[in-house]
Amino acid sequence: MPLHILLILVIGGIASVTLLLHLMGKSRLLTLDVSDAKAAWLRHFPDDRVQDILVSDDRHSALVITERGPGLLWSFGADTVARHLHNFTYVDGETRQTIRFADYGAPRVRLCLTADERPLWVAPALQEFF
Known part of the structure; x- marks a missing residue:
């Protein structure tokens, strides 16, 4: 696989996981009682x-x-x-x-x-x- 394709897949995968976690609310700070x-x-x-x-x-x-x-x-x-x-x-x-x-x-x-x-x-x- 060419390096530029692999690089696009890796960057796209990391960005997708980050966006998914943010949309699921996992990027919010935990609130304590x-x-x-x-x-x-x-x-x-x-x-x-x-x-x-x-x-x-x-x-x-x-x-x-x-x-x-x-x-x-x-x-x-x-x-x-x-x-x-x-x-x-x-x-x-x-x-x-x-x-x-x-x-x-x-x-x-x-x-x-x-x-x-x-x-x-x-x-x-x-x-x-x-």
């Missing part, structure tokens, strides 16, 4: 005991309080990513907050917390972590 956040956290860390969960107003991230300390859960496409809040830096921006982990697998997370949410997420009990 408390029960979804707890189930997702326990899927990532089955040995943790969840004590409390704060879901952001945009429903794309959650602060999870466990016996091992706080953790962050966020939407990544149609799935979630979870990290314990150890060894990170927190940058508070005007419209977005950034958490930088010392982990090449999840180097940076951008949160969109409202002014009302920030004090709840960065509560006095969590000051040592932020």
Whole structure:
């Protein structure tokens, strides 16, 4: 098969699959509620005991309080990513907050917390972590 035909088939196939997934709704960010956040956290860390969960107003991230300390859960496409809040830096921006982990697998997370949410997420009990 000539290379230019093969190239057209490969590019067309990738574009078709991408369009099909988008039309099926698989490109939307997952929205979380408390029960979804707890189930997702326990899927990532089955040995943790969840004590409390704060879901952001945009429903794309959650602060999870466990016996091992706080953790962050966020939407990544149609799935979630979870990290314990150890060894990170927190940058508070005007419209977005950034958490930088010392982990090449999840180097940076951008949160969109409202002014009302920030004090709840960065509560006095969590000051040592932020």
